[in-house]
Amino acid sequence: MSMELDSDRLVDAYLNELATEAAELPAGRRDELLADMKAHIAEARAGGATSEDEIREVLRRLGRPSEIVAAATDGLVRVEVPPRLRPRDFVAVGLLLVAPYLLSFSGLVAVIGWGIGVGLLWTSNRWTVVWKLVGTLTWPIGYAAALFLDAFFQAPIWLSLLADTVITIGLITALALNARAPRQAS
Incomplete structure (x- = not known):
């Protein structure tokens, strides 16, 4: 049970970091990226990756969130976000x-x-x-x-x-x- 909780925490921390890194992406692209990463992780877990070390290896193979976002923004034009208050x-x-x-x-x-x-x-x-x-x-x-x-x-x-x-x-x-x-x- 504890091993599963530790694995869940690793996955949650990874996805939170990815969401933070992807905050500047357009909403549709950001949601798509997060859904893809969740699907990859779920697939690896269904394939037997359950221990903390196995989950760490899955996340390492996926890549650092900053690298994933950099690849996802390749070819996209950055749009300035308007200020909160006018x-x-x-x-x-x-x-x-x-x-x-x-x-x-x-x-x-x-x-x-x-x-x-x-x-x-x-x-x-x-x-x-x-x-x-x-x-x-x-x-x-x-x-x-x-x-x-x-x-x-x-x-x-x-x-x-x-x-x-x-x-x-x-x-x-x-x-x-x-x-x-x-x-x-x-």
Whole structure:
């Protein structure tokens, strides 16, 4: 049993390294390459390669993941991956972060700024629906935390505002970090 687990770990580590090396390939080519390598490994295992040493030999014969990817990219044109965030996405994230703090200046300006940020967020292709919901609810969640501290713990105003700020900055940072580059055509 332990020998099988060690063999599985070797195969998993090899395939993970291959996937990492192949990350820049078009999605279709990357998936095809990973499927081919999995098929070769499964075939070798079905042929009796079960021990850790036998699996190591199978993986050695397949070649290092960097060499496999280099061979797979031979003749392909490298395509630049667009950046995760475009200027309009930075504006969306900035408005979602700053607009709630404009309430002391003008409630209307704060709501309009936040609304524009939400609109830019939802029209962007850089986030999943879940992250768009997180971005949309950042202001209400932070505000709810401040109200909760005030109502249930009679926390000082500075503590309620600090909690609001930490939650808002944390959620907006997570939103920005979870932006994705648009998918490449395969």
